[in-house]
Amino acid sequence: MTAVHERADTFHDNDQKPVGHGRMLRKEDPRFVRGRGRYVDDVQLPGMLHLAILRSPVAHARIVSIDTSAAEASPGVKAVVTGATLAGLGLAWMPTLSNDVQAVLATDKVRFQGQEVAFVVAEDRYAARDALELIDVEYDVLDPVIDARRALEPGAPLIRDDLQGKENNHCFDWETGDEAATAAVFARADVVVQQDIVYPRVHPAPMETCGSVADFDPVEGRLKLWSTTQAPHAHRTLYAIVAGLPEHKIQVISPDIGGGFGNKVPIYPGYVCSIVGSIVTGKPVKWMEDRSENLISTGFARDYIMRGEIAATRDGRILAIRTDVLADHGAFNGTAAPVKYPAGFFGVFTGSYDIEAAYCKMTAVYTNKAPGGVAYACSFRITEAVYLVERIVDCLAAELEMDPAELRLKNFIKPEQFPYTTKTGWVYDSGNYEPTMRLAMDMAGYAELRHEQAEKRARGELMGIGIAFFTEAVGAGPRKDMDILGLGMADGCELRVHPTGKAVVRLSVQSQGQGHETTFAQIVAEEIGIPPADIDVVHGDTDQTPFGLGTYGSRSTPVSGAAAALVARKVRDKARIIASGMLEVSVADLDWEKGAFHVKGDPGKSVTIQDIAMRAHGAGDLPEGVEGGLEAQICYNPSNLTYPHGAYICVVDIDPGTAQVKVRRFIAVDDCGTRINPMIIEGQVHGGLTDGVGMALMEMIAFDEDGNCLGASLMDYLIPTALEVPDWETGFTVTPSPHHPIGAKGVGESATVGSPPAIVNAVVDALKPFGVRHADMPLTPSRVWDAMRGQATPPI
């Protein structure tokens, strides 16, 4: 059903629920609470050296000269490497995940503040940093391109003169939908609303910064790389291609990772530098960036300047949505998205509504800023798409003087329309939106809130209620459509049951805190009846796991979770044959009940999965044609994405004297299909909602006109603490995915996607008495203050 989940999942420890889905405490937690997690910076190897990177102090400059002599003479220094050194090795440039190239160390020009220019390898962190100060670089400073709107102006400084024949700062054009059909619908619509909407540049800023430890063995020609990566297998193959080594000579280990949020999908120059450092010195080399380096040089998120238009009938029937986007991709196109989707999955900007036409035109440009683009739990740009549609729908509600909840309810895609093909070609697998929306409204007490708001408005108090309803597209993806640099986005899984009935499952995806060691044990347990405590989950080491594309875009459960369920079913199929031999009946005469096969009509006659495992490895004959052992492997290619949805309601109060926004309540109802571990789901939702408060009210990576990054520390880039967020109110509905083996959809990014528009809609709603229809994020006190005085300006 699509209403409320019925499963009894209120048990509190592993013993009470030996198999399957439900609230189960995390298997990984005991090591973390003891301080025994093993993160990249915890790796200590004998003789290990430390690497530090010299970064450009300016946004755009030609390098005239680099003098490293003083640095080389500094105590403890083992090597100083510049772009010229790398050029000699053919390693000065590397491919990005979007078929662009990026400088590992700058050879000709620096193109953003913080770009990598040289590195030092020394005996300890401090000696390496000391030596950086002694490198003398002479720059010929050039005019930078900071405002994306001016990047394509004639005479704009050319950033990418490294690209053959490049004469301007154009990165790519992209469009989707039907331009003519959309124009025709707009021409006949009763009401058209247009709004310029900026999604400013923000940064995922995981608590653990990026880093690596490289250990190259020159005798064996083997590289071992501990790395903060969300995609160890994809990284290994790219290193193999660039270095000309076979994959089996490269072991990438992604150990415990202190949060990723998309920040750890790309390959950063620092990883390559650590590898070069190890090759040059013959020692293991550690590189760990500091917080400023993380904020100024690694994958940013968003930076979309959008114009949204919506057409509707006077009575509130949405007809069409059109948008024009200017995308700022920074100095190199480092976006990590399936290659056929340069704008990620922005194409879902039609949202959760059944409309007649849609069209999007996008231009992407280079600027003198750090590369990146797809990060911060964005589901490949669905954050931007959902923000656009949910903001513009609220603008329409204001224009029509309709309640924003009513307007949404009136236009939802109906449950009987699924699978639903959108006007931009996305096939939503399943959905039942109204019950989700109604549950959120019930939990919020929506009518009472509106009543309270009316009373407060009459007293001059500023209270706002914001709604956002999102549909996400996660679980990339079908290999016919989706690949990254030619690598299909499928995921492998291997399951081996030991003779004693314990098991090990090996995943191609990797956890940055999502709890895979628990969730995947539960998925397998549900299918094969072995308690989760007896199933060891191995992940994050390319020598130990099958190939796959990694964890991002909420893809682990939709893709790898499906693989885990199917590989367990494959093992169960073999177990059934062995059981038929043990019980001397045909396979058709066996019933499966979690953990055991029973003879039909004679439930007392049964064998457990543990009995079968021992028989599979033990003495005695197996049925004819059955090999010994109890294991299987699979590579799962999803037939479609999964489309979770959710309804969010935010209540804010604004202090009229200071313009400070306080999020008083936040109600989040998520539908991610079948729920494996509700505790983990709730945790992921909470985290995403907090991201939303950050982006909507606090966070922005800003630049001055010279290209200096103004968000270069956590004193300048403000992240919510426990004081800025409320006690979250969460609920759920369940609409299973019809094509996923267990009906699950991804959830990791839903709240990050859905919460910013709910918060901004609430703030704008609170500011209605001032005639405000829109104000851009981040809604800091000064920006809200300006909006209250009719002086709202875009942040960029």
Add this chain to the structure above:
Amino acid sequence: MQVTMTVNDVEVTREIEGRLLLVHFLRDVLGLTGTHWGCDTSNCGTCVVWMDGEPVKSCTVLAAMAGGHEVRTVEGLAKGAELDPIQQGFIQCHGLQCGFCTPGMMMTTRALLNNNPDPPDAEIREAISGQICRCTGYATIVRSVRWAAVHEAAAAAGVTETTESPEADEIAAAGSVA
């Protein structure tokens, strides 16, 4: 220079550079990698340890300044195999995801409970407001601390493990229902 301090009840003496930060002394010199490093600017709090029972951010304390003092890290929270209630609370109430901020959060909130065994939610939020968690959204951290507070109160009152406090059960289950 030589520095001597007590770390998790053990006296240690090491030859160090005068500028060495306490966080690097603990991690790189002593190999106590449970204390993490996250920002350099005292904003994130993933490096919180105790000096003489008070939480400090070890990224902005010189190891030399800790000389003669008692330092306690996350590795010194449990008593052997027995986890501190604050550690149990974080497990029971899903107070952690990636685990990176967790040691600092536990050190701060353990100190809070030492000073006030029954803090209201607002006081717990205030106590951890100098620290950042990117995963949990803080609500489950607050629940974790409440779980520890309630369990310690029950233990102090002589209630046995089999009759746990209803509030603690409610806190632990809060994540599982709509």
